[in-house]
Amino acid sequence: MKHTFKEENGHLIATVNFDQEEVKTATGKATRKLIQNVTVPGFRKGKAPEDKAARYIKNEDLFNGTIDALLRMLDKNFESNEEFSAYVKGNKFAPRLHPDVALDKFTDTEAQVTVTYYLRPAVSKLGQYKDLKSDIEETKVDEEAINAELNRLALENAELVPTEKAAEMGDTVNIDFQGLMDGVPFDGGTAKAFDLELGSNKFVPGFEEQCVGHKPGEKFDVNIIMPDTYPAPLTSKPALFKVTLNAVKVKEVPEINDDFATTLSGQYVSKDLAELKEKVEHVLMHRFFDAYKRDKVNNYLNQIKNSSEYVIPSEYVKTLVDDRVKQDQNAIEQQGLSLEEYLKLIQQTREVYEDSIRTGVENELKTSLIYDAIAEAEKIPAPTQKDVEAQIGSPIAKFAENYTNYLKAQNYSADQINNQINGYLNQVFTSILTARVQAKVLELNDPELAARKLHDHEEGKEEEAKAEEAPTEAAPAEEAKEEKAE
Secondary structure (H helix, E strand, O other): OEEEEEEEOOEEEEEEEEOHHHHHHHHHHHHHHHHHHOOOOOOOOOOOOHHHHHHHOOHHHHHHHHHHHHHHHHHHHHHOOHHHHHHHHOOOEOOOOOOEEEEEEEOOOOEEEEEEEEEOOEEEEOOOOOOOOOOOOOOOOOHHHHHHHHHHHHHHOOEEEEEOOOOOOOOEEEEEEEEEEOOEEEEEEEEEEEEEEOOOOOOOOOOOHHHOOOOOOOEEEEEEEOOOOOOOOOOOOEEEEEEEEEEEEEEEOOOOOHHHHOOOOHHHOOOOHHHHHHHHHHHHHHHHHHHHHHHHHHHHHHHHHHHOEEEOOHHHHHHHHHHHHHHHHHHHHOOOOOHHHHHHHOOOOHHHHHHHHHHHHHHHHHHHHHHHHHHHHOOOOOOOHHHHHHHHOOOHHHHHHHHHHHHHHOOOOHHHHHHHHHHHHHHHHHHHHHHHHHHHHHHHHOHHHHHOOHHHHHHHHHHHHHHHHHHHHHHHHHHHHHHHHO
């Protein structure tokens, strides 16, 4: 048996040639196996002489059996092949993808097959990852940012207050409604005491607008045409909703003052507005600083990703896309819709939907490959068991025991429990390594920012304040110098 190996577009392609003796041997093995199930008149099943039994073997079965025997010979040969073993030991073959076998030639004297193995995706050329430039700018905490956060807090703490006025856009109405189509109620078209914010566009077009102008206690009809994106039998059909408006509620936003400051909890507990502003400033400094570092790192990583070269088998991407589609399908079916109905609802074709998933999958895959490539290039150590245990705050054995007991109570099977535990631990492992790579990328491209801590930023701000005050304190001294000179 002679063979050659060639790497091409994420595939290891093996071209294998069998000689006459090997074809003869494989045919003999196939024949002996097949005659075990052949019944020859005058003999018990499988007991007839080989030359007699062979006459009862179908040509198609003998052909398939011979090819199968040749492939077994190939597998055994490759197991001891040094070049092939290097791929196995290096864990270079993609998981879940079986080799593709093509028969190129077959006669009594020779045979040739091409076996295509699928390789794990890899970075074939890592782009520049040091001394990169970024135009990301740091957001400063100014009065406008502080006021915006105060307004957000006030809006977040707004109360819905009942009113007797007619409903307007922005108000919340509490309604009972029943949807009718051709005079018959339809599934999903009825609810009691439902709170609906007018203008939120949560209901079908036209419904919320027709609630405007009605007061609490009123009953009225809402006539609409169901969207053509709705699943059958609702598609593009006229519908009548019988609505009772139970209450109208307006959003009452508290005034931002000392009293408001004392009502907050958590990190914003304050005795007055002045203290609240200080805490808001402190929180925003942390938030903006963390966002600045994160955006910088992401910008660098995107540059590295875009300038790198990859070898990714299309078949591997397809398995990831299929997995994601299946996950979506299961989730959507839990809501009582098929995937096709959902896509129609969001006005998206199957092709556009899968293209979107494919783009996302490829982007995630390339990002993951870049992390691995940088970790290897910079010799960043992989997380140890001690690192993982520190992250989860527990010995792994204890964590697994507690998690197993919890999942058993949820009626998970043994396989599901193992998958959940391993999946979680893998996520922790990956998150630790990801953080190390991100820290290294920032250090290599902006060492000043990498070394800077938030308290440095705060101290810098204090120094600026002192500098601004300095001239007024220095003025008398300057005047004294002038007087002495005179």
